[in-house]
Amino acid sequence: xxxxxxxxxxxxxxxxxxxxxxxxxxxxxxxxxxxxxxxxxxxxxxxxxxxxxxxxxxxxxxxxxxxxxxxxxxxxxxxxxxxxxxxxxxxxxxxxxxxxxxxxxxxxxxxxxxxxxxxxxxxxxxxxxxxxxxxxxxxxxxxxxxxxxxxxxxxxxxxxxxxxxxxxxx
Numbered sequence: 001x002x003x004x005x006x007x008x009x010x011x012x013x014x015x016x017x018x019x020x021x022x023x024x025x026x027x028x029x030x031x032x033x034x035x036x037x038x039x040x041x042x043x044x045x046x047x048x049x050x051x052x053x054x055x056x057x058x059x060x061x062x063x064x065x066x067x068x069x070x071x072x073x074x075x076x077x078x079x080x081x082x083x084x085x086x087x088x089x090x091x092x093x094x095x096x097x098x099x100x101x102x103x104x105x106x107x108x109x110x111x112x113x114x115x116x117x118x119x120x121x122x123x124x125x126x127x128x129x130x131x132x133x134x135x136x137x138x139x140x141x142x143x144x145x146x147x148x149x150x151x152x153x154x155x156x157x158x159x160x161x162x163x164x165x166x167x168x169x170x
Contacts, residue, residue: 002126005134008047008078008088012039016070026065027072032092033060036074036108040088043076044112047086048124052112055085056148060108066094072105079134080141084121085113087141109144 014020014035016027037054044052066072073093080087092105116122129138143162149155150163157163 002128003047004128004130005077005079005138006130008043008076010039010043010046010074010076012042012074012076014072014074016066016068016072018068021068024065025068027067027070027094029060029062032066032072032105033057035072036060036076036090036092037110039074039076040090040110041112043078043088044086044110044114047078047081047127048114050114050116050122050124052086052114055111055113056152057111058109058144058148060106062106064094064103064105066105067096069098071095071097073102076110077134078127079109079129079137080145081124081127082145084124085111085145086124086127087111087145089137111145111148 012035020027020031022028041052073095075091076088078086079089088110090110091107093102094105095102114122114124127138129135146155146160146163150157150160
């Protein structure tokens with residue numbers, strides 16, 4: 001069965017409280033990553049209809065800090081499904097509700113594996129990308145997956161055909 005990417009969309013909103021901040025009054029990175037993991041897991045579960053576990057998190061770079069009292073908006077959506085795994089793209093926005101402006105904080109890719117009742121990987125629904133943005137993320141997902149597998153020691157660089165095609169012309 002194939003599911004549309006939009007069907008997995010999760011938008012999570014949190015208010016940055018004093019207990020969420022560091023000594024500079026900024027949202028702690030670990031707290032944000034915790035919230036991102038929850039949003040991404042919900043998106044993956046919506047896509048596959050099964051429990052999921054986090055398999056990997058790509059590089060998270062913080063572009064702009066989110067201040068105490070600001071609102072955090074996390075948008076998570078499945079970008080591609082493989083056999084038992086799914087890639088989820090996240091965009092994180094901060095919002096100063098008093099001054100009425102929104103700003104980008106960061107983005108990341110998380111990978112989740114769907115589990116059967118015995119806790120073993122199980123097949124997931126394939127994904128239908130519809131919008132131009134969804135198609136762009138879908139197309140890049142295989143290269144990102146191959147890079148994750150190489151860095152994790154699960155694939156040899158010479159076997160990464162999608163990545164090699166970027167650098168080596170036949």
